[in-house]
Amino acid sequence: MSTLLEIRxxxxxxxxxxxxxxxxIKIKKGQITCLLxxxxxxxxxxxxxxxxxxxxxxxxxxxxxxxxxxxETHDIVRLGISTIPEGRKVFPKLTxxxxxxxxxxxxxxxxxxxxxxxxxxxxxxxxRNRRNQxxxxxxxxxxxMLSIGRGLMGAPKLLVIDEPSLGLSPLFVKENFKVIHAIKxxxxxxxxxxxxxxxxxxIADYGYVLSQGHVxxxxxxxxxxxxxxxxxxxxxxxxxxxxxx
Amino acid sequence: xxxxxxxxxxxxxxxxxxxxxxxxxxxxxxFGVLNIIKFSHGDVLMAGGFAALLAHQTLTSLGxxxxxxNLIVTIIFAVLSMGLLGALAARFLVxxxxxxxPLNTLLITLMLGLAIREAVxxxxxxxxxxxxxxxxxxxxSTTLQTFQIRTDSLIIIFxxxxxxxxxxxxxxxxxLGLAIRAIAQDSETAxxxxxxxxxxxxGTFALGSGLAALAGVANGLYYxxxxxxxxxxxxxxxxSSAVVGGLGSILGAIIGGFLFALLQTLGAIWFTVPAYKxxxxxxIIIVIMACRPTGLLSESSSDRV
Numbered sequence: 367m368s369t370l371l372e373i374r375x376x377x378x379x380x381x382x383x384x385x386x387x388x389x390x391i392k393i394k395k396g397q398i399t400c401l402l403x404x405x406x407x408x409x410x411x412x413x414x415x416x417x418x419x420x421x422x423x424x425x426x427x428x429x430x431x432x433x434x435x436x437x438e439t440h441d442i443v444r445l446g447i448s449t450i451p452e453g454r455k456v457f458p459k460l461t462x463x464x465x466x467x468x469x470x471x472x473x474x475x476x477x478x479x480x481x482x483x484x485x486x487x488x489x490x491x492x493x494r495n496r497r498n499q500x501x502x503x504x505x506x507x508x509x510x511m512l513s514i515g516r517g518l519m520g521a522p523k524l525l526v527i528d529e530p531s532l533g534l535s536p537l538f539v540k541e542n543f544k545v546i547h548a549i550k551x552x553x554x555x556x557x558x559x560x561x562x563x564x565x566x567x568x569i570a571d572y573g574y575v576l577s578q579g580h581v582x583x584x585x586x587x588x589x590x591x592x593x594x595x596x597x598x599x600x601x602x603x604x605x606x607x608x609x610x611x
Numbered sequence: 612x613x614x615x616x617x618x619x620x621x622x623x624x625x626x627x628x629x630x631x632x633x634x635x636x637x638x639x640x641x642f643g644v645l646n647i648i649k650f651s652h653g654d655v656l657m658a659g660g661f662a663a664l665l666a667h668q669t670l671t672s673l674g675x676x677x678x679x680x681n682l683i684v685t686i687i688f689a690v691l692s693m694g695l696l697g698a699l700a701a702r703f704l705v706x707x708x709x710x711x712x713p714l715n716t717l718l719i720t721l722m723l724g725l726a727i728r729e730a731v732x733x734x735x736x737x738x739x740x741x742x743x744x745x746x747x748x749x750x751x752s753t754t755l756q757t758f759q760i761r762t763d764s765l766i767i768i769f770x771x772x773x774x775x776x777x778x779x780x781x782x783x784x785x786x787l788g789l790a791i792r793a794i795a796q797d798s799e800t801a802x803x804x805x806x807x808x809x810x811x812x813x814g815t816f817a818l819g820s821g822l823a824a825l826a827g828v829a830n831g832l833y834y835x836x837x838x839x840x841x842x843x844x845x846x847x848x849x850x851s852s853a854v855v856g857g858l859g860s861i862l863g864a865i866i867g868g869f870l871f872a873l874l875q876t877l878g879a880i881w882f883t884v885p886a887y888k889x890x891x892x893x894x895i896i897i898v899i900m901a902c903r904p905t906g907l908l909s910e911s912s913s914d915r916v
Contacts (some may be wrong), residue, residue: 417803440807440808457792457796457797460793466805471804570674
């Protein structure tokens with residue numbers, strides 16, 4: 367299977383300290399690749415680096431066969447990367463419909479636009495009756511749906527999903543994972559950043575574990591699910607220490 | 612006695628209100644997308660008036676005598692040239708300072724205003740004296756029972772309201788408008804949607820500056836005069852109107868503009884010394900700001916841009 371996104375030896379830092387020190391990652395077409403790691407391990411910085419919201423010091427990033435390291439955010443998005451940002455970040459004062467339309471603001475063809483709108487509304491039927499509601503007045507779970515719907519409106523090749531279940535009730539978290547799996551079934555490649563290790567590895571194909579700005583482990587989801595390194599990257603303790611206590 | 616002139620006061624107040632609202636809308640737009648105050652806005656208005664004058668002189672020297680044609684070309688030239696000036700100011704002064712403290716942007720636009728003002732004074736022939744502005748609007752008047760309304764006032768009022776309405780519809784209903792509102796609410800997420808931040812900021816500055824030019828032309832047509840320092844007062848009034856209405860809200864800016872004109876008109880009715888009307892208006896504005904520091908339509912209760 368061919369590679370859609372490749373990160374080669376990226377160094378990124380704020381001020382003097384490096385947050386990412388030589389991270390290399392490959393995302394295969396049609397797969398769900400997940401990024402695991404505790405808070406502060408550099409997951410969000412890696413995503414910001416891919417999208418040029420934070421500038422890298424050195425290293426290269428390739429998307430769909432071309433280098434995007436020096437490109438600006440809107441040009442990268444234009445190549446086919448949609449993002450469901452951490453905290454959902456719906457535009458609070460726009461209506462549901464406007465939020466969805468903004469996800470496809472680069473699409474000038476109105477026929478394609480309305481068919482995509484219908485497609486997304488079919489995935490989230492709850493949004494249909496609320497299309498004129500102001501997004502900021504919706505519940506967290508509904509905003510999560512809207513944010514995912516907005517990401518799909520761009521008809522991306524790669525969908526970057528950052529902490530989708532943060533702050534949601536367990537019921538919605540479960541629903542979210544189903545939706546992400548369904549997105550993959552539609553042929554969209556997914557880069558998923560999550561704290562929910564178990565549920566993430568259940569739907570992911572491949573995963574990388576970040577710790578203090580380094581990739582400390584990578585492998586298929588199955589292999590990672592049984593790996594001690596995943597445990598230690600999250601909890602900072604070895605599995606066998608648990609037994610000693 | 613004074614009530615005999617009530618119709619004149621009313622019409623005069625409406626004309627001023629429309630002009631102030633056009634200036635205030637610019638301030639509110641700039642604040643909406645970039646969180647900055649652009650203090651050269653009043654001087655852009657003045658330059659718009661002079662650009663119109665220049666266009667008209669060129670037209671008449673070329674032998675164009677059709678008033679309506681001259682008026683339209685004059686307005687288009689003023690709006691486009693000031694739109695370009697606004698975009699250039701955004702590109703070379705405001706955007707490079709995006710990461711700097713807002714005070715720096717405020718200072719540099721204050722300096723830009725000074726530069727525009729002095730440039731007009733120095734380079735426009737005999738620029739330090741007031742210039743007569745051509746009467747391009749019909750000087751007829753309509754009488755409705757006891758109300759007498761000059762046609763030029765009516766044209767300015769409806770033309771200005773039309774321009775503001777046009778801008779409002781543009782922001783509510785077009786892709787450009789959607790992008791402007793997205794940038795105003797959350798510029799980083801807007802960029803993640805593929806919106807070109809720089810392009811939208813330039814577009815917004817062009818729009819706001821074009822509207823200021825229109826206000827400058829309206830002001831020139833109404834008073835039949837432009838002078839190099841008229842932007843100072845109108846800039847302060849437009850800024851106060853935008854702030855009192857609630858910075859970031861277009862409706863607030865319109866309300867603020869008309870409120871200021873209303874206060875000035877009341878001041879003119881109550882005080883015999885004409886200059887007191889501005890003092891009165893500014894005092895009331897200060898009182899309102901003290902009671903409602905976020906403006907009449909504050910962020911929470913209104914759409915930002």
